[in-house]
Amino acid sequence: MNSPHDLEFYEREIDPFLPDRIYDAHTHIWKPEFYSFSEQAVDWNDYQSAMTELHGNRPTYAMFIPFVGKDSLAYQLEANEWAAQQKDAHQLNRCNFFVKPEDDCDWILEHATRLGATGLKCYHTMAKTKPTWEADIQAFLPEHQVRLCHEQGWFITLHIVKKEALANDANVECIRYYCEKYPQMQLILAHSARAFQPAHNLRGLPKLKGLSNLWFDSSANCEPMAHQAIFRILGHERFMYGCDYPVSHFHGRSLGTADSFLWLYEDSPVWGEKHAQVNPVLVGLEHLRSLKWACWSEKLTDNQIEDIFWNNAAQLFHLES
Numbered sequence: 001m002n003s004p005h006d007l008e009f010y011e012r013e014i015d016p017f018l019p020d021r022i023y024d025a026h027t028h029i030w031k032p033e034f035y036s037f038s039e040q041a042v043d044w045n046d047y048q049s050a051m052t053e054l055h056g057n058r059p060t061y062a063m064f065i066p067f068v069g070k071d072s073l074a075y076q077l078e079a080n081e082w083a084a085q086q087k088d089a090h091q092l093n094r095c096n097f098f099v100k101p102e103d104d105c106d107w108i109l110e111h112a113t114r115l116g117a118t119g120l121k122c123y124h125t126m127a128k129t130k131p132t133w134e135a136d137i138q139a140f141l142p143e144h145q146v147r148l149c150h151e152q153g154w155f156i157t158l159h160i161v162k163k164e165a166l167a168n169d170a171n172v173e174c175i176r177y178y179c180e181k182y183p184q185m186q187l188i189l190a191h192s193a194r195a196f197q198p199a200h201n202l203r204g205l206p207k208l209k210g211l212s213n214l215w216f217d218s219s220a221n222c223e224p225m226a227h228q229a230i231f232r233i234l235g236h237e238r239f240m241y242g243c244d245y246p247v248s249h250f251h252g253r254s255l256g257t258a259d260s261f262l263w264l265y266e267d268s269p270v271w272g273e274k275h276a277q278v279n280p281v282l283v284g285l286e287h288l289r290s291l292k293w294a295c296w297s298e299k300l301t302d303n304q305i306e307d308i309f310w311n312n313a314a315q316l317f318h319l320e321s
């Protein structure tokens, strides 16, 4: 998948920046029947070999997130089982459990416990709202599932939607309500709170101060200011690296523009500029450089960078126990 441009970029921009070990707090593992990320199934060994393109030979462990499309819900349980099996390849791995809003707590608890999952994954495409990109959080993460996580001490990986992400008050109010009412539930806002347009974080994060069970994963967001806003407003202790494999292995990047954002991929017709032919690199490498720049701008120390790439995840996912 990677090109000479990727390797050169990795060696120049990423290798000197990365700490000695990596915890990937948001990443996927799948079979094509669950979701057609690729034609082949991807297991722990495939994941490990893909990660060498981002992390060299640094030890890398992960929290695996199962995923199923709207048309393949028949595979929901199998997708959860697949993620759990890959998690079992190493004791430092974790996984969560993919839920639909209508799933009841007894069923979730029975299967998540059986599989050793310690959190939930919800997704907006499961909401009844049309379009689901504008769904309220409650439409794909109902309160009874949040209560279950509180009772079990589980985390939730939440990719918020709506045009303005955290700049939307309904999102902020729901996050505050869930976090305050269910303090043992740990809420992770994916993609640096989906601030692919960082202005949305600058507007919304000040309203989320003081929540000790609110976390962020960086997953594939390529805008330095999105991460930097979290470090400065809420603290780097809330923040975890996540590469969002397989998104990490497309070529291109997310790009904030106007009050929104674009995703540029290899086949987007933008790479032939007046002055040069631009060779897009892996999203995962662009993402890591955005983290490097955020850490540099906020003057994070080496120890604080290790927090982002390991220690914060170790705390949230109880890696020591």
Ligand SMILES: [Zn+2]
Pocket: 026, 027, 028, 065, 219, 244
């Ligand atoms: Zn993801």
